[in-house]
Amino acid sequence: MARDERSPDKRNGRSTPTSRDVAARAGVAQSTVSAVMSGKRAVSAETRARVERAMRDLQYQPNAGARTLRTAKTNVVALIVHLGPSADAAESVPYIDTIIDRARENDYEVVLSTVREGPEGIARLAGRSICDAFVLMDIQPDDDRIPAAHDLGLPVVLVGRPEDPRGLDVVDFNTRRSAELLVDELAITGHRHIAVLGEPADGHDHFRFVLDFYDAARARADLHGIDLTVVPRASDGWDGVVACADQLLAHRDDRLGLITRAPRVTEWLVRLLYDRHLVPGVDISLAAFCTDGTALSYPRPITNVSPRPQAVSNLAMELLFDRLEGAEGPPRLEMVEPRGLVRRATTALFFE
Structure with missing residues (x-):
């Protein structure tokens, strides 16, 4: 998907407003602004009016790329997870399997990227217009992929907490x-x-x-x-x-x-x-x-x-499908708590 961010206006020294500015003024997610412009999913009349009013107030004009936003759903979710040489696949596989299962239950397929890529990898997938939404795993505190994910104007869920999620939904385990x-x-x-x-x-x-x-x-x-x-x-x-x-x-x-x-x-x-x-x-x-x-x-x-891992992945997909179905509101941070410890044969009892 083409971005609708624009360069500063050199004529008056002011930055041209972006869809991010519109979203902030209207009190909605950036993906909702994209939905109003593209018509790819239903938006309530009240919310649409709020977004359109914010556009008028800010004198927002989407660029030519934004006007050509696709309206057809692909029913594909992009899952980006790092499985490099030092990664423990046994840790990642239960998350991946659950995400794929939940996607298929909702008539979606998953495009899986397992190479550690920066913003370029996200931009490449988005530019091909093959995905409706993204799930990013292996989130680092200062993850350079997050600004790019934020700018997509698509539903994105992060599995893991960064220092600044940039308004994206986050699921993590305690x-x-x-x-x-x-x-x-x-x-x-x-x-x-x-x-x-x-x-x-x-x-x-x-x-x-x-x-x-x-x-x-x-x-x-x-x-x-x-x-x-x-x-x-x-x-x-x-x-x-x-x-x-x-x-x-x-x-x-x-x-x-x-x-x-x-x-x-x-x-x-x-x-x-x-x-x-x-x-x-x-x-x-x-x-x-x-x-x-x-x-x-x-x-x-x-x-x-x-x-x-199943609980974490299920919750991430629940958030993602809520956004795909038009759920609005502030970004969510959801923490999954451990059920508790199970004592088994490897605990020695060293009582006095």
Whole structure:
């Protein structure tokens, strides 16, 4: 879709008003302004009048590209998710599968982009006029894709919280509360030390939910008066876990509990414990932030808090279809809460 942003008016030194300005003045989403101009979805008479009045007040004139906005729906949603070499596909697949299922239930198809692209990738998909809406995953705090997504004039839902969502709808999971539940489990079962297997030492993982997880774990351990260390992996992959094993297991003989944050890392840690002849739930504890399916896939089922990927994705699609059907109102921030912790075989009970 062509953008209707225009260059500053050099004749009078003022910027020409944009659809964003119209949306702000009318108190509606930018996609509603686009709908009024294109007629691609129904807008109430009262809202249409408000938008048209704002256009007149601002002397807004859409450019030629905006006048040719398509009116035919494609019934396609673009899903942009990063599955690079260091990504844990086991984390992303449940989200992707749920989004595709929900789209098909509503007679939509999904175009999936798994390459980490900046604003250019969003602009390219939008420019082909093949999508009615976008879902963006792997949102970083200062994500350079968000301004481009905002300017599309299409419904967009972000899965993950940026510092500034620019008026877009956001769905996120409360990883802070998840970390607190994992630390609480080890505290109430008599552990003296907690080691959290962290991100690669040379990594550049700036996702807010990752930072929230570690920050909350440290704060909760301080509250309980328990020693907690976040141990960075020496590098990504199995060798990076082996390289930090001695630091991770330093207190193995003094009521040590381990916490992991991702399915693949949990798998590596289980392997490490068996290599070191340590039985999780007997010699040492292991509590993971992973789905119930992952937790139950091991011979000794793992104590866990689930990130509830289906709930997060279902809510994101609910918001998206609300906007596609003409729902108005301010941008929404929806947080999915953990259901709680499930104690399984890997919790050792170190009571006095």
